[in-house]
Amino acid sequence: MTVAVDTEVNLGGITLRNPVLTASGTFGYGSEFAPFFALDRIGGIVAKSLTLEPRSGNLPPRIAETPAGMLNAIGLENVGVDAFLAEKLPLLPEGLPVLASVFETDIDRYAEVCKRLSGAPKLAGLEINASCPHVKSGGIEFGQRVELLARLVRETRRASSLPLFIKLSPNVTDIREMARACEAEGADGISLINTLQALDVDLATRRPALRNGLGGLSGPAIRPVALRMVWQASQAVKIPVCGIGGIMTGEDAVKFLVCGATAVQVGTANYLNPMAAVEVADGIERYAAAHGFARVSELVGTLRPYASSR
Numbered sequence: 001m002t003v004a005v006d007t008e009v010n011l012g013g014i015t016l017r018n019p020v021l022t023a024s025g026t027f028g029y030g031s032e033f034a035p036f037f038a039l040d041r042i043g044g045i046v047a048k049s050l051t052l053e054p055r056s057g058n059l060p061p062r063i064a065e066t067p068a069g070m071l072n073a074i075g076l077e078n079v080g081v082d083a084f085l086a087e088k089l090p091l092l093p094e095g096l097p098v099l100a101s102v103f104e105t106d107i108d109r110y111a112e113v114c115k116r117l118s119g120a121p122k123l124a125g126l127e128i129n130a131s132c133p134h135v136k137s138g139g140i141e142f143g144q145r146v147e148l149l150a151r152l153v154r155e156t157r158r159a160s161s162l163p164l165f166i167k168l169s170p171n172v173t174d175i176r177e178m179a180r181a182c183e184a185e186g187a188d189g190i191s192l193i194n195t196l197q198a199l200d201v202d203l204a205t206r207r208p209a210l211r212n213g214l215g216g217l218s219g220p221a222i223r224p225v226a227l228r229m230v231w232q233a234s235q236a237v238k239i240p241v242c243g244i245g246g247i248m249t250g251e252d253a254v255k256f257l258v259c260g261a262t263a264v265q266v267g268t269a270n271y272l273n274p275m276a277a278v279e280v281a282d283g284i285e286r287y288a289a290a291h292g293f294a295r296v297s298e299l300v301g302t303l304r305p306y307a308s309s310r
């Protein structure tokens, strides 16, 4: 007999019908994927990071394939916060939790984007991108220096009463310290990981594979690193962690739940298969049913230590 599974989870005050969101920058503004599946079959979406003004991003080449992964230096191309509110958000279905992702080059500008987004109908929350590894100013520094991160969280918290998630960088020595700073400054949750700073070489020209030089590595290659960081962060704080990094299947996602993530985001997989997020959600449900879990939320944090026998 198969068990009926309750897939609902609560992510920092947001009710999700299942624990699968799409990761910022890999799912456009959401409506681009509406031809492939009914968007309300997934838990929610995190839209492309927004800045105050529109940005065209870096010059190509800005994407390259790597073993079991993808290197990118898009450089935060986006339509800008005002066009998002006027043209993109209205296209999304009612009832679908949408998180807007916020990126800027200084803290006042981050706070201003948050203010403009606050009060927008349909927005369930904000995700502060404190971790972009390949923009010339701002970007990764916010997620690497704990005092700067704390100030960023404090000011964005002050700017909006929407549920606030901070997306952290994996390019740090101790993720627990960063997670604790977010919790102390009033964040409702943590998303991790963003891409790992990386480099590849085009041997025909002996130039970097990307015009930007450095890029961010994503995809299955980074999954074990992401699992380690999600596990460490979820041990360090009480606020929920949203796990991201190389999730291709429902079983990949279950590993993140077991390591302490309350929900997950699917990123690079969307480039290979536009149905990836739905298939991941179905796969989580199947795993829960097959292993006798009546609620998906019961899987969270169930990593079992070995008994110490020596």
Ligand SMILES: Cc1cc2nc3c(=O)[nH]c(=O)nc-3n(C[C@H](O)[C@H](O)[C@H](O)COP(=O)(O)O)c2cc1C
Pocket (backbone or CB within 6 Å): 023, 024, 025, 026, 048, 049, 070, 072, 074, 076, 101, 129, 167, 193, 194, 195, 217, 218, 219, 220, 222, 244, 245, 246, 247, 265, 266, 267, 268, 269
């Ligand atoms: C092409 C591309 C663009 C991305 N753009 C953003 C972005 O705008 N904001 C952000 O916070 N993360 C961005 N990311 C990072 C992803 O949201 C995600 O954290 C990362 O890719 C790891 O997950 P994955 O291995 O499932 O892709 C981007 C990733 C890729 C591959």
